Amino acid sequence: MVFFVILSIVLMTVDHRENHLEKVRAALSLVVYPLQLIVDIPRTPIQWASDSLIPRSELENELERLRTQELLLKAQLQKLISLESENRRLRQLSQAARRLSDEMMIAELMSVDLDPFSRQIVINKGISDEVYVGQPVLDADGVMGQVVHVSPFNSQVMLITDPSHAVPVQVNRNGLRTLAVGTGSTEELNIPYIPNNADIMVGDLLETSGLGGRFPTGYPVARITSIEIDLNEPYARVSARPAARMDRSREVLLVESADLRRQQVGDEGAPE
DSSP states (O other): OHHHHHHHHHHHHHHHHHOTTHHHHHHHHHHHHHHHHHHHTTHHHHHHHHHHOOOHHHHHHHHHHHHHHHHHHHHHHHHHHHHHHHHHHHHHHHHHHHHOSSEEEEEEEEEEOOOTTOOEEEESOOGGGTOOTTOEEEOSSSEEEEEEEEOSSOEEEEETTSTTOEEEEEETTTOOEEEEEEOSOTTOEEEEEEETTOOOOTTOEEEEOOTTSSSOTTOEEEEEEEEEOOTTSSEEEEEEEESSOTTTOSEEEEEEOHHHHHHHHHHHHSOO
8 A cells, every 4th residue: 555655656656757647647638538428418519509599478478568669659759759749840830930020820730622723721720719811821931821711729721822812012121012812733833024124033031011901011022933934925924932841840830910890890890
């Protein structure tokens, strides 16, 4: 026994100094490694399977839950986008109202007349809100039209693009007075009775002139888009694009015109 202990000590000492047993140790490790893998095989796949495999029903339930959650989130996102757009429009209307001295009332669009030969809308303000016939209607960018019929809780508005509507306007740049007549198109107004030699240019802003007593002075109506001159005709063919967003505005402004209200009261009180 003592002999084996002494021999072990001698071998360890020799290996420590000379590293003669390193190759033997490496060879033994190569032999032992496959045995370690074989011993570990029964445990590893079982553990992997238990950690990785989930029952099919649980996966289907989770997938359905995620789909439902995605649908709800998309619906909420659409509502947020709509609220953001509405908030932006209301801010624009509020800013437009603050820039003007006349009193304003906000109304919402209820319906659109589908008659191809007219351009009229219905708003959610009426007699109960002191809306009156002839009251000017704007959006954040310009004149949209005027009230033509009033009910207790809603009103009918004729847009300036209606073929039977005309607005007295003037060129903002030089004060030249004319009319802006509806064409039935939401993108175009006709500007008649402009002489061929009149001082008018593409890009000129047309605003309400105040003549006729319907619209107060200074509201944007349209901007000149084309001018065609025919020397055989006394007047030029002039077109303009409405400043208001005729087919996109959801909220409008009703202008409180004291002069027009007094005129309406006078007409109602006049003997027939």
